[in-house]
Amino acid sequence: MNYHLFQMINAGAGKVDAVDDAFEWAAVWLIYVLAALAVVPVLRGGRPAAGAALRVLASLALAFALGRVTAALSTEVRPFQTHHVHQLIPHAAGPSLPSDHATAAFALALAVGVFLSRRWGAVLTILAVIIGFARVWTGVHYPGDIAAGACVAAAAVGAVALTARRYAHRFRRHPGATA
Numbered sequence: 001m002n003y004h005l006f007q008m009i010n011a012g013a014g015k016v017d018a019v020d021d022a023f024e025w026a027a028v029w030l031i032y033v034l035a036a037l038a039v040v041p042v043l044r045g046g047r048p049a050a051g052a053a054l055r056v057l058a059s060l061a062l063a064f065a066l067g068r069v070t071a072a073l074s075t076e077v078r079p080f081q082t083h084h085v086h087q088l089i090p091h092a093a094g095p096s097l098p099s100d101h102a103t104a105a106f107a108l109a110l111a112v113g114v115f116l117s118r119r120w121g122a123v124l125t126i127l128a129v130i131i132g133f134a135r136v137w138t139g140v141h142y143p144g145d146i147a148a149g150a151c152v153a154a155a156a157v158g159a160v161a162l163t164a165r166r167y168a169h170r171f172r173r174h175p176g177a178t179a
Contacts (some may be wrong), residue, residue, distance in 0.1 A: 002144040006079055009136045009143065013086035026134035031101055034127045038108045041116040048071040056108065059115075060110050063107035063156035064100075070152055071095040080139055087139035099141045102132045102149025110157040115164075151170050 013020060042053045056074035076097040080087045113121015132146035 002116050002142045003079075003083070005143040006085075006136060008086050009133070010079070010139050011027055013088055013137050013139060018044055020088055020137075023134040023137040026103070026130050027089055027138045027140070030127060030131050030134070032075035033109060034105055034124055034131070037120070037127070038112050038124060041112055041120040045116060047127060049116060055115045055164055056111040059153075059157045059160045060104065060107045062159060063103050063153045064151045066156055067098050067100060067103040067149065070148065074098075076142070076145070078140055079142055085139040089138045091140040096141055097145045098148035098152050099132065099135055099145040100149070101135055102128065103140070103152050104145040105131045106150040106153035110153055111160070114157055114161055
């Protein structure tokens with residue numbers, strides 16, 4: 001099923017140059033736009049957002065660590081290594097699952113949504129979906145790689161949220177504490 005979905009999406013590649021250009025750009029560069037936009041709710045939140053920003057960064061770091069473990073346990077290679085595909089962007093051969101781009105994009109989007117702003121999290125999630133779709137369109141990932149990245153990101157954000165909730169009492173100011 002994963003390969004069948006891949007074929008359905010990747011079959012459109014190579015037919016309309018303008019569409020390919022847009023997805024090539026999204027597959028490579030949209031992650032930087034997403035990361036820049038993830039900073040906006042931090043800046044708008046002022047000093048109280050500093051703790052939330054640390055939780056976002058912790059989520060991203062944990063997601064990458066979990067992604068590395070998942071990749072080490074996976075035997076899935078990139079689509080272009082085993083199938084004829086329309087590969088539109090260059091990429092080294094190697095493990096395909098999970099997609100690092102999808103892991104990072106979804107980790108930032110979900111963490112911003114949980115810790116900073118639901119509205120900004122929704123916007124970033126839409127961008128993360130576009131990035132994931134573009135990675136499949138351009139022939140460097142299977143849809144399952146994108147889904148795995150989203151799951152790894154959700155697990156990381158969930159773990160950070162649970163940890164932050166569990167230890168929140170240690171960081172609250174007590175009445176009578178001095179600044």
